[in-house]
Amino acid sequence: MNENQFCFIICTNDDLFLDECLIYIKNLYVPEGFSADIITIKDAVSMASGYNSAMKTSAAKYKIYMHQDVFIMNRFFLLNLLNIFHLNPKIGMIGMVGAEKLDSEAIMWNVNRVGNCFNMTNIHEAYESEIWSPETTVHSVKAIDGLLMATCVDIPWREDIFDGWDFYDMSQSMEFIRNGYLIAVPDQKQPWCLHDDGVVLSLLNYNHYRKIFVEEYKDEYLK
Numbered sequence: 001m002n003e004n005q006f007c008f009i010i011c012t013n014d015d016l017f018l019d020e021c022l023i024y025i026k027n028l029y030v031p032e033g034f035s036a037d038i039i040t041i042k043d044a045v046s047m048a049s050g051y052n053s054a055m056k057t058s059a060a061k062y063k064i065y066m067h068q069d070v071f072i073m074n075r076f077f078l079l080n081l082l083n084i085f086h087l088n089p090k091i092g093m094i095g096m097v098g099a100e101k102l103d104s105e106a107i108m109w110n111v112n113r114v115g116n117c118f119n120m121t122n123i124h125e126a127y128e129s130e131i132w133s134p135e136t137t138v139h140s141v142k143a144i145d146g147l148l149m150a151t152c153v154d155i156p157w158r159e160d161i162f163d164g165w166d167f168y169d170m171s172q173s174m175e176f177i178r179n180g181y182l183i184a185v186p187d188q189k190q191p192w193c194l195h196d197d198g199v200v201l202s203l204l205n206y207n208h209y210r211k212i213f214v215e216e217y218k219d220e221y222l223k
Contacts, residue, residue: 095144
């Protein structure tokens with residue numbers, strides 16, 4: 001494993017979104033002595049399977065799994081990840097938005113969340129990049145949103161049961177906790193990312209995968 005490499009991993013089906021996403025990635029400050037790679041996956045059968053295939057391909061220690069419609073605004077994003085991972089060796093994954101607790105229904109958006117993210121309602125606010133410091137709060141959470149999930153250790157994604165596009169992020173959060181790692185969401189003076197997700201057109205399969213999640217992790221996620 002390359003201890004001095006980042007790898008961005010993106011499942012994509014829209015070249016316009018991807019091109020804009022890559023503009024922001026290529027504008028990031030890369031810490032001295034480090035390199036950054038990008039892997040894009042087209043025609044993945046599921047998010048988990050696409051991420052697994054890329055994870056096996058990359059030797060980078062630090063992997064950033066992200067949606068094609070996420071634009072990283074904070075130029076010091078990679079440096080901030082390093083600072084947070086070095087804060088505590090138990091931190092295995094970092095997200096931008098997460099929940100410290102889950103309810104019995106396992107719906108993250110029904111409970112209080114921590115973190116921050118630009119969306120289309122506040123996109124026009126003035127922005128200034130920031131460097132995170134250990135004096136700033138880092139929240140330990142149960143689950144993070146899949147818009148961006150940064151890891152420092154490889155744990156397989158559960159493509160065996162999450163073979164679609166929902167709850168792969170909640171599942172991966174639980175898999176990290178199962179393996180003894182903490183999941184962190186940093187306080188952000190301003191959101192580090194913009195998520196241009198627009199209007200959700202369909203949640204047809206959401207409840208199907210929610211039930212799978214509850215059955216698989218029912219003895220763990222309410223602890």
